[in-house]
Amino acid sequence: MQLAKLHSLLADETRLRLLHLLLQGPLCVCHFQDILDAPQVKISKHLGLLRASGLVTNRRHKNWVIYELAEKPSGAIQAQLHALTQTAKTEPVFQRDLKRLHKVSNQAGEIISACCS
């Protein structure tokens, strides 16, 4: 992927938040909706873009779809993910997402077993 394209992909707060959550581990769509507090279409479309660009993969588990970071990302992508974790430490949105993520995953115990109820 061209560098400019990669940057366009990252030039959206929603997608950055999705990626940031995925850096913590796999997650299903409904949890993204909960955590970001955003409508289903929005989440789904942005995840779709990330998937179309090969940054993430998804698999189905029962009724839910689980997304996770693609393995073996290119060097450029690795660098960006690293930069993201760094920045996430200082930007409040990301911290807020993290808090919510922990709440959700505590409630759910095993993320996958008891998804959205």
Added chain:
Amino acid sequence: MQLAKLHSLLADETRLRLLHLLLQGPLCVCHFQDILDAPQVKISKHLGLLRASGLVTNRRHKNWVIYELAEKPSGAIQAQLHALTQTAKTEPVFQRDLKRLHKVSNQAGEIISACCS
């Protein structure tokens, strides 16, 4: 600057090329035009954006305006500039620009003394 904003700024090939050239050292607008082979307006506008975002500074020297990278860039920006140099090694546009830059700066000897003629 928010991370998403920073990425938007970098999500344009022209701006990436300008920054990449600036990583080699200060350069005047007319040389950017020569090297990128792009119209004056285009160059000037993109440089304007970079300047408005604080990534670069400019100063006047005789008839010309010299741009250079801002000193003490934030960590996020440093990381992006580093990523850019890495990627530039593999993307042909950037290599082509480098070649042209060297041609120009050889011709001109001291860049500033004999700018565009």
Added chain:
DNA sequence: GGTCTATATGCTCTAAAAAGAATATTCTGT
């Protein structure tokens, strides 16, 4: 097979970004 649930897709509207033509500004040298 039918129904329900979770997610994805198509279509439309709006907003933001890029390009280009024409013009303005700012300095230089006379």
Added chain:
DNA sequence: ACAGAATATTCTTTTTAGAGCATATAGACC
């Protein structure tokens, strides 16, 4: 003060990206 050179700005047009509604798909469970 004037003319010319280099760069910036304004305005318009075109392109691209995001949001949201409505609808489609795909699997789960009865």
